Ligand SMILES: *[C@@H]1O[C@H](CO)[C@@H](O)[C@H](O)[C@H]1NC(C)=O
C-alpha cells in the first residue's frame with residue numbers, strides 16, 4: 001500500500017488541511033512588504049556574495065586525446081584550473097507573481113589559469129601553462145520563497161540556467177601548431193563543465209548563504225519575563241507584480257502561559273507605496289495583544305504614595321490634607337498617610353485612525369489609609385477615564401512609543417468615608433497620573449520592542465503614517481556586516 005493512503009495518516013492529513021484553511025482565514029497582525037526598490041537592494045547585496053562564491057568555484061581536471069594525422073592519438077591533460085576573477089557587472093531581479101523571484105545576470109566574465117600537458121607515447125611530451133578568458137556568461141536563477149513548519153522564511157533555487165557565449169584559451173608553448181588542433185574541443189568541454197559548475201555554485205550559495213541569512217528573521221522575540229512577540233509567518237510569502245509580501249503573526253504572548261488573544265486581528269488595507277524599500281503594517285492587534293498580556297500578568301497596577309510627591313507640593317497624600325475635601329476622613333483616620341492603588345479595569349486598547357492614535361483606559365483608583373500597624377483601611381474607589389493620545393515611532397531596529405494624558409474624568413464608585421465631591425481630587429490625581437505614572441510608562445515604552453529584521457539590517461529614512469486600524473512604516477534598509 002502506498003504510504004500516503006495508509007488509513008492511520010488520514011486524521012493527520014485532515015488536521016493539517018484544516019490548519020491550513022483556518023490560518024488562511026486569519027488576518028496577520030504584522031505585514032512586511034519588500035518593494036521593487038528593496039528587491040533591487042537585495043539583488044545588489046546578493047550578487048556581491050554570489051560573485052565571491054563563484055570566484056571560489058573549483059573546476060575539475062580534464063583529459064582526453066585527439067587524433068593528429070601521421071602521429072595518431074595524442075593525450076592531453078588540463079589540470080590545476082584556478083579562477084582568478086569572476087565579475088558580475090550587470091544583473092536584474094524581477095518578481096514572478098505567485099511563483100517567486102527571478103534573478104538574471106548578463107555579460108559576466110571570468111579569467112582562469114591552469115596547467116596543461118600533452119603526450120604521445122614515447123615520441124614526445126610537452127607541458128606549460130594557459131590563460132582562459134570566459135566571456136558573455138549569463139545566469140538565470142529562479143528563487144522560490146516559502147515558509148517552514150515553524151513559520152520561518154525559506155528560499156530555494158527553483159531553476160538555474162547558465163550559458164557561456166565565449167571561451168578563449170591562450171596556450172603558451174613551443175608546439176603552437178599542435179595546440180591549435182585541439183583548442184576547440186578544449187573550449188567546448190570547458191564551457192559545458194563551467195556552465196554546470198556555475199549552477200551548482202548558485203544552488204549551494206542559496207542553501208548555504210541566503211537560506212541561513214533569511215532564517216535570522218526572528219520568529220519569536222523575547223521582550224522580558226512576561227512577554228514575547230510571535231513574528232512567525234502565517235503563510236508563505238506572496239509575490240505580486242511589484243512586491244514580496246510577508247504575513248506575520250505579530251502577536252504578543254505570555255511567556256508563562258500562552259493563550260489565544262481575546263480578539264481577532266483586523267483586516268489591513270495596505271496602500272500602494274513604492275518610495276521606500278520596506279513597508280511594515282503594524283495593526284492594533286500587535287499593540288493590543290501587548291496590552292492584554294501585560295494586563296493579565298498584573299503589572300499594570302501601580303501604588304502611589306506620599307513619598308513620590310515632591311516636597312514643595314502642598315497637597316499631601318495624607319488624611320489631614322485630604323480631610324479638607326472629605327469631611328469624615330480626618331475624624332475616622334486622623335493624621336495617617338495614604339496610598340492610592342491604581343489599575344486599569346481592563347486591558348487598555350489602542351485605537352488607530354488616520355488622524356490619531358488614542359486610547360481611553362478606565363482606571364480604578366483605590367484609596368487606603370495606612371494604619372499605625374501598617375495594615376490598610378479602604379477609604380474610597382474612584383473611576384478615572386483617561387483620554388490618552390499615543391505616539392509611535394521607529395528607530396533603526398525598534399518600535400518605540402510615548403503617551404500623553406488629557407484631563408481625567410472622575411467619578412466616585414464607592415466610599416467608606418461618606419460622600420464628597422471627587423472634582424476636589426482632580427489636582428492630586430491629575431498630578432499623580434501625569435507626573436508619577438506616565439513617566440514610568442513612557443520610560444518603558446521608549447525602550448520599545450524589536451522589529452522583525454534580518455541580522456545586520458538597519459533601517460533609515462523612516463516614514464510613518466497611521467491608517468484605519470494600523471500604522472504603516474516605510475523605511476530603507478542597509479545591510480551592515
Ligand atoms: C501584473 O502584470 C501582468 C502582466 O504585466 C498584468 O497582466 C497584471 O494585470 C498585473 N497585475 C497587477 C495586480 O498589477
Ligand SMILES: *[C@@H]1O[C@H](CO)[C@@H](O)[C@H](O)[C@H]1NC(C)=O
Pocket residue numbers: 314315316318319320321335336337
Ligand atoms: C499631612 O500633611 C500635612 C501638610 O499638609 C502635614 O503637616 C502633616 O504632617 C502630614 N501628615 C502626615 C501623617 O504625614
Ligand SMILES: *[C@@H]1O[C@H](CO)[C@@H](O)[C@H](O)[C@H]1NC(C)=O
Pocket residue numbers: 371373375
Ligand atoms: C491593625 O489595626 C486595626 C485597627 O486598629 C485592626 O482592626 C487590625 O486587625 C490590625 N491588623 C493587624 C494585622 O494587626
Ligand SMILES: *[C@@H]1O[C@H](CO)[C@@H](O)[C@H](O)[C@H]1NC(C)=O
Pocket residue numbers: 395396397398400446447448
Ligand atoms: C533604538 O532605541 C533603543 C531603545 O530606546 C535604543 O536602545 C537603541 O540604541 C536605539 N537605536 C538607535 C540606532 O538609535
